[in-house]
Amino acid sequence: MEPLRFIHAADLHLDSPFRGIADASAGLRDQLQSATLAALSRVVDHTIYSKADFLIIAGDIYDSKDRNLRALVSFRKEMERLAERNVPVYIVHGNHDPLNGWGSGFQLPPNVITFGGRIDTEPYIRRGREAAEITGVSYTRERITENLASSFKPKQNAPYSIAILHANVGHQSGHAEYAPATIAELNSAGFHYWALGHVHARSVLGTDPAMVVYPGNTQGRNPRENGPRGCYQVDVDTYGRASLEFVETSVARWTHLELSIRNCATMDQFVDSMLEKAREESSGFDGPTVARCTIRGNGPLHRDLQREGMSDELREILGSAVIAESVRIATGPELDLDSLLRTETMVSDFLKLSEHALENRESRQRLAENLMPLFRRKEMPPIDDAKLCEWIERATAFGLDLLMDGSG
Ligand SMILES: [Mn+2]
Numbered sequence: 001m002e003p004l005r006f007i008h009a010a011d012l013h014l015d016s017p018f019r020g021i022a023d024a025s026a027g028l029r030d031q032l033q034s035a036t037l038a039a040l041s042r043v044v045d046h047t048i049y050s051k052a053d054f055l056i057i058a059g060d061i062y063d064s065k066d067r068n069l070r071a072l073v074s075f076r077k078e079m080e081r082l083a084e085r086n087v088p089v090y091i092v093h094g095n096h097d098p099l100n101g102w103g104s105g106f107q108l109p110p111n112v113i114t115f116g117g118r119i120d121t122e123p124y125i126r127r128g129r130e131a132a133e134i135t136g137v138s139y140t141r142e143r144i145t146e147n148l149a150s151s152f153k154p155k156q157n158a159p160y161s162i163a164i165l166h167a168n169v170g171h172q173s174g175h176a177e178y179a180p181a182t183i184a185e186l187n188s189a190g191f192h193y194w195a196l197g198h199v200h201a202r203s204v205l206g207t208d209p210a211m212v213v214y215p216g217n218t219q220g221r222n223p224r225e226n227g228p229r230g231c232y233q234v235d236v237d238t239y240g241r242a243s244l245e246f247v248e249t250s251v252a253r254w255t256h257l258e259l260s261i262r263n264c265a266t267m268d269q270f271v272d273s274m275l276e277k278a279r280e281e282s283s284g285f286d287g288p289t290v291a292r293c294t295i296r297g298n299g300p301l302h303r304d305l306q307r308e309g310m311s312d313e314l315r316e317i318l319g320s321a322v323i324a325e326s327v328r329i330a331t332g333p334e335l336d337l338d339s340l341l342r343t344e345t346m347v348s349d350f351l352k353l354s355e356h357a358l359e360n361r362e363s364r365q366r367l368a369e370n371l372m373p374l375f376r377r378k379e380m381p382p383i384d385d386a387k388l389c390e391w392i393e394r395a396t397a398f399g400l401d402l403l404m405d406g407s408g
Contacts, residue, residue, distance in 0.1 A: 010197030058197030059094025059166030
């Protein structure tokens with residue numbers, strides 16, 4: 001086959017509200033409020049810039065069933081940019097923007113091929129020849145609980161066949177169980193590429209025999225949607241092998257700042273390390289970083305942090321490095337490890353276990369063996385003993401923080 005390049009995006013959730021930014025300036029608030037629209041512009045920019053053959057959007061283009069007019073107009077405008085360059089766009093609608101919502105008949109330029117409520121297949125024609133076939137279906141209503149994937153069938157002899165599906169594949173928890181399907185089912189269906197949407201975290205569920213891909217959403221909208229967000233550029237070579245390149249489209253990034261008072265003796269030390277960490281988080285990204293901050297750990301600073309208004313003050317201070325959505329103080333008083341060890345609690349069991357591992361080389365080796373499967377896929381030299389001791393110490397500190405969380 002001739003090489004093919006397409007862009008796979010999903011879950012634009014255009015014009016969905018951006019929460020937790022009351023502290024931001026009015027200008028910044030506007031910017032964040034239009035972040036999902038700006039992220040779509042970036043998807044289109046990249047489609048044009050990379051000279052992709054076409055763009056796929058796998059559902060949840062709009063945030064709500066009854067579409068917002070501003071979102072409809074923005075989407076049309078972006079699609080027109082692709083129409084001017086004769087770039088086709090294949091879209092399906094998902095549980096957030098089913099076909100029975102207001103505005104679903106809004107006219108889009110002719111380069112946009114919207115799949116209806118019944119499974120259909122469209123050819124992609126390049127220079128007079130079929131270069132790919134795209135099969136898809138839209139949600140007719142919000143809740144589709146039947147398996148749609150099982151009715152997807154590729155046409156025989158298609159040069160490259162793509163299926164677009166908005167669904168929960170692999171029963172992922174934390175996501176509505178819509179159009180449920182298993183990875184095995186998708187693998188055996190005969191398509192080359194499953195362009196999925198619905199789960200907002202990007203993941204590649206399979207590469208062989210089929211590519212099974214969630215690109216994630218194009219812009220994080222709340223603290224749970226942290227980190228870079230974007231779409232995939234898919235390059236298919238002459239042998240039909242696809243390779244993926246992630247392209248960040250988020251114009252603002254969410255992040256979690258996890259801070260500990262464990263190794264801080266004074267407030268100035270803590271503030272400095274907090275700001276340093278916040279700057280680290282926001283460096284290398286040229287848009288606003290919105291942080292949800294949690295302070296944990298046991299130590300002498302716990303008392304200072306109990307002062308009234310402390311979390312508001314810290315949020316304001318953080319504002320010089322990031323947009324602080326909130327600061328949660330979950331610290332505990334300084335611990336007397338020796339007396340803790342003498343208690344008969346889960347905490348003392350935990351401490352004894354880690355002490356044993358630090359004193360006993362054999363038990364460390366067993367631990368290293370148990371850890372090996374975690375590194376199977378990465379290139380990782382054998383874990384040396386000093387490294388292991390350091391990890392145990394860090395894990396002990398972290399475990400203690402979690403076990404003692406809120407005990408103050
Ligand atoms: Mn979605």
